[in-house]
Amino acid sequence: MKTNQTELMEDLYNLLLNPATRDWERSQIRTAKIGIDSGANFDDQIANLEAILRPLALRNNLTPDVTDFYLKITNSALAGSSFDLSVHYQKDPPNQARAIFAGGCFWCMVEPFETKPGIISVISGYTGGHMDNPTYEQVVGGYTGHVEAVEIIFDTHVWSYKELVELYWQLTDPTDAFGQMADRGSNYRPVIFVANEEQRLIAEQSKLDLAISGKYKHPIMTAIEPATTFWPAENFHQQFYQKNPRRYKKLKRSRQQFLAFQRMQMKLRHGWRR
Known part of the structure; x- marks a missing residue:
């Protein structure tokens, strides 16, 4: 794993406490953490968790913070550092x-x-x-x-x-x-x-x-x-x-197309008024 174990364990703990984590997500994360705490192989537990989360991740249906975690454990290029607020x-x-x-x-x-x-x-x-x-x-x-x-x-x-x-x-x-x-x-x-x-x-x-x-x-x-x-x-x-x-x-394309159509209607309406 490119991300160190200590950092991922902190992520798991924070996701368990995060009120935005869905109950189903929390139960899967809790299972992985309990397994690690009980002495199971760390990489195996994270790999199992990734496989369980994958179907929802592919449909963009994980909650935001769990999505960030999923991107991190899959070493995705989308997993950047936290946004500077x-x-x-x-x-x-x-x-x-x-x-x-x-x-x-x-x-x-x-x-x-x-x-x-x-x-x-x-x-x-x-x-x-x-x-x-x-x-x-x-x-x-x-x-x-x-x-x-x-x-x-x-x-x-x-x-x-x-x-x-x-x-x-x-x-x-x-x-x-x-x-x-x-x-x-x-x-x-x-x-x-x-x-x-x-x-x-x-x-x-x-x-x-x-x-x-x-x-x-x-x-x-x-x-x-x-x-x-x-x-x-x-x-x-x-x-x-x-x-x-x-x-x-x-x-963006869908939004622009809608606004372009709306502006075209405006021009036509002004033309008719003339």
């Missing part, structure tokens, strides 16, 4: 600010921002809910009131908040209050979370400008809400487009 917890210097946007699955909301010059960090996470430290399973299940969102830390010398809001409109369907594209449910609703009065005024004016532009046949439904605690998502979800490029390309 330190910038999320640091106080912003004078030339930095933050924007929080929700626009459907956060897997598709990172790359369009992160690859732009002047963007310092884009973190996937959960916000707008009513419980602390929510897990992906809880949020997707609709138990916490959170939405999937991205926290964008940007250089104010390069980007203005207004420019980021304008880019956000290009990535989402603002007429859909109940999700985005194939992502349905309250946890996927589009929201601009504003940190202060200045951001609120900019977001509201931008939304008003979009509404009176006549680009959309239906009302603009994107909510503007005060920012609350932003909880970073599990490591598996951070920079998903880099870790899972093939899967991300399919999701």
